[in-house]
Amino acid sequence: xxxxxxxxxxxPDQVRSLVAGDVLTDVAxxxxxxxxxxxxxxxxxxxxxxxxxxxxxxxIAGLAAHxxxxxxxxxxxxxxxxxxxxxxxxxxxxxxxxxxxxxxFTDAQDNPLVVTGAAACSxxxxxxxxxxxxxxxxxxxADPLWNAAEELAVWTKEN
Numbered sequence: 001x002x003x004x005x006x007x008x009x010x011x012p013d014q015v016r017s018l019v020a021g022d023v024l025t026d027v028a029x030x031x032x033x034x035x036x037x038x039x040x041x042x043x044x045x046x047x048x049x050x051x052x053x054x055x056x057x058x059x060i061a062g063l064a065a066h067x068x069x070x071x072x073x074x075x076x077x078x079x080x081x082x083x084x085x086x087x088x089x090x091x092x093x094x095x096x097x098x099x100x101x102x103x104x105f106t107d108a109q110d111n112p113l114v115v116t117g118a119a120a121c122s123x124x125x126x127x128x129x130x131x132x133x134x135x136x137x138x139x140x141x142a143d144p145l146w147n148a149a150e151e152l153a154v155w156t157k158e159n
Contacts, residue, residue: 006031006093007054008072009062010104015070016156018098025094029113030058034130038096055105057088057126059144064121064129069107069114069144074100100130104152105144109159113138 016025032050037043039055041137060067080090087127108116117138121129129135147155 003075003077004031004091004144005051006007006074006076006079006091007058007073008093008096009065010070010072011062011066012070012156015061015072015104018072018096018101019153019156021098023095024096027096027105028061028083028085029074029079029091030054030061030089031081031091031094033081033086033089033091035081035087037147039087039089052090055144056139057085057130059105060121060129060139061085061126062116062136063114063125063135063138065128067118067122067149071105071106072096072101073103073105075102076100088126098149099147099151101152102126103149104147104155106147106155107142107144111142139158 008027008029039115042050055071058071058122062071063069075098076093079093081088081091116134120132120134
């Protein structure tokens, strides 16, 4: 990893665009920042826990915005902290291409916890969505599933 690791809460249309060769601009993402570490009560040395926290934050932001937990993990040159989720590690990535995506996380399509969580938090801010019981049940009951970046093309055909 040469740059900054970011977790992008993506919608299906964004992923289809990336797979088609497009470059996304001004992409909202999450990264391990000092603000995020303070918010979740972790130290810089807790690398794995901090990255998992970013993954889960991005997954719920995506669920609220897109109705799906679809998180792209990418290595980018720069990520600028800011926006309404800055305290949660919110950053903006100027340009994102498929070649920067290292992996992605999503859920099994038939998971009822995802359906219930998505319905409960649709359109909510991350902070508000995080507090909802159906979202907490999802976080307790189902981890997002890891997939290799090469599987994104297959994912777009199935979803």
